[in-house]
Amino acid sequence: MFAWFHKLTAPKNFYRFAGIINPWIGTICLILILSGLYLGLFKAPPDYQQGESYRIIFVHVPAAWMSMFVYMVMACSAFMTLVWRYKLAGIITEASAAIGASFTFLALATGSLWGKPMWGTWWVWDARLTSELILLFLYLGYIALNSAIENKKTATRASALLVLVGVINIPIIHYSVEWWYTLHQPATVTKMDKPSIHLDMLIPLLLMALGFTFFYAFTLLLKVRTLLIMREQKSKWVQELLEHGKS
């Protein structure tokens, strides 16, 4: 098992592997998002309190989940960078940052667009919104630090440390709606007992969330492939790859 994992994470093999599975990931992503959109916009009934405005949930909640999920992926790969110095791990952290920041921005922006008609305000400085904003700054801080340091190895390790320190923010975001009084509604899906959301709304929500996850995987692998040939451009396998033309 370990030998197999070791082989797969070798730059040359991972480049090939990612190239093979990525068209499939892209196709599944498209199917998930299109069916999620169809069910969410056309089939799901309006909410009895919020009317049609609640349909923002199908982009807002998946974006918010992804903003935390991508950060956790970055934290894991940052940990692997610092402890085992996996070359691929550093590349995964770097390739995730922009997408993670984008999801965080979308969670904040669509939340704002939902907050205006429902709460009567675009923004409040409460725990949930503020901790999500801090998450955006963590992403931007990572990107800035990683690109500011000239030496690539130092940059990777220093920015990995920043990611790990910032992990403390993730449980704060998740539990903020329970720990502090807030306008934001508490979790409806990730509850221990039954989710308090109707199946007709839950299914498109989960489809969209899964679709966003596949979107992340797709762009991640594409970026990882780019970074792999950039870092390894002097090695034999990249030279051969370029000579033989195809992908």
Next chain:
Amino acid sequence: MSEFLSMGGYAQFVWPSYGLTLIVLAVNLFIAWQQNKQLKRTLKRRLKNSL
């Protein structure tokens, strides 16, 4: 159709949410694609010149 587009009076909040999401995700994808193509082109040119 127009009933669907009006989103029960919330069109000005619902559609920008979806539009913004679409734009941001599309830009992410486009940049990733562009960088990949650009790098391969540069490296190929460099390889040709070195031969």
